Amino acid sequence: MSKKINTKLTKLIKYYSLINHNLIFNNKAINRYAQKNLGSPLNLVKKLEILKNEILEIKNCKLKENATKIVFSDGNPKSKIMIIGEGPGANEDLEGLPFVGRAGQLLDKMLHAINLNRNNVYITNVVNYRPPENRRPTDQEIERYLPFLKKHIEIINPKIVLLLGSTAMNAIINGDDVISKVRGKWYKISINKIKPYFIVSFHPAYLLRQPDQKKLSWVDLKMIRDKIKNLSIKIEKI
Numbered sequence: 329m330s331k332k333i334n335t336k337l338t339k340l341i342k343y344y345s346l347i348n349h350n351l352i353f354n355n356k357a358i359n360r361y362a363q364k365n366l367g368s369p370l371n372l373v374k375k376l377e378i379l380k381n382e383i384l385e386i387k388n389c390k391l392k393e394n395a396t397k398i399v400f401s402d403g404n405p406k407s408k409i410m411i412i413g414e415g416p417g418a419n420e421d422l423e424g425l426p427f428v429g430r431a432g433q434l435l436d437k438m439l440h441a442i443n444l445n446r447n448n449v450y451i452t453n454v455v456n457y458r459p460p461e462n463r464r465p466t467d468q469e470i471e472r473y474l475p476f477l478k479k480h481i482e483i484i485n486p487k488i489v490l491l492l493g494s495t496a497m498n499a500i501i502n503g504d505d506v507i508s509k510v511r512g513k514w515y516k517i518s519i520n521k522i523k524p525y526f527i528v529s530f531h532p533a534y535l536l537r538q539p540d541q542k543k544l545s546w547v548d549l550k551m552i553r554d555k556i557k558n559l560s561i562k563i564e565k566i
């Protein structure tokens with residue numbers, strides 16, 4: 329190769345190394361829409377709709393047979409804070425929304441105390457149909473709904489999950505410990521492909537019966553408030 333061609337080539341290589349020539353000379357079209365939309369609200373809504381339809385298609389379920397309608401969720405699906413209760417009661421069954429009865433009113437007050445509300449958290453339950461006579465869901469029922477709950481958590485992809493009461497605690501944090509031992513601590517638990525922080529606290533229905541436990545509930549709420557700050561979670565002020 330002549331010296332002249334060699335110099336030209338060196339210059340060209342130098343030039344290409346300065347620019348991203350792959351982008352210029354790649355003859356494959358760039359798909360600007362691929363992957364980027366995965367976390368978009370539209371996608372989120374679609375995934376939640378698919379999950380809801382999967383639950384609606386459940387067969388041979390005593391809960392479903394006795395309930396008026398599905399209670400899927402309430403709140404903001406884009407929220408990084410998720411709250412999980414036990415299961416719908418009579419009011420929830422009528423309205424199709426979680427935590428709308430007396431326990432729900434207390435939950436709203438608890439959220440308000442740490443500057444949260446239903447517009448900036450996402451709420452669901454371990455089971456999506458009201459258990460007859462407001463009984464606790466059985467272990468088999470919890471097991472049946474658990475894959476849906478896990479999918480639900482994965483779709484929302486929260487950073488913090490508040491488990492209200494022993495049913496939610498037992499569903500996610502296995503073990504037979506009582507709430508008073510488990511509450512007030514952070515747990516990092518893998519749920520399918522994600523690993524949020526979980527905290528257990530008293531169910532608002534229990535707090536209505538045992539108001540002296542509100543002191544400890546307030547400790548847990550303050551832990552959530554601090555964690556939101558430490559993790560720099562943006563709270564929509566709606």
Ligand code: URA
Pocket residue numbers: 413414415416417420425426427428429431432453533
């Ligand atoms: N209790 C729950 O655990 N969930 C509700 O939705 C209402 C009451």
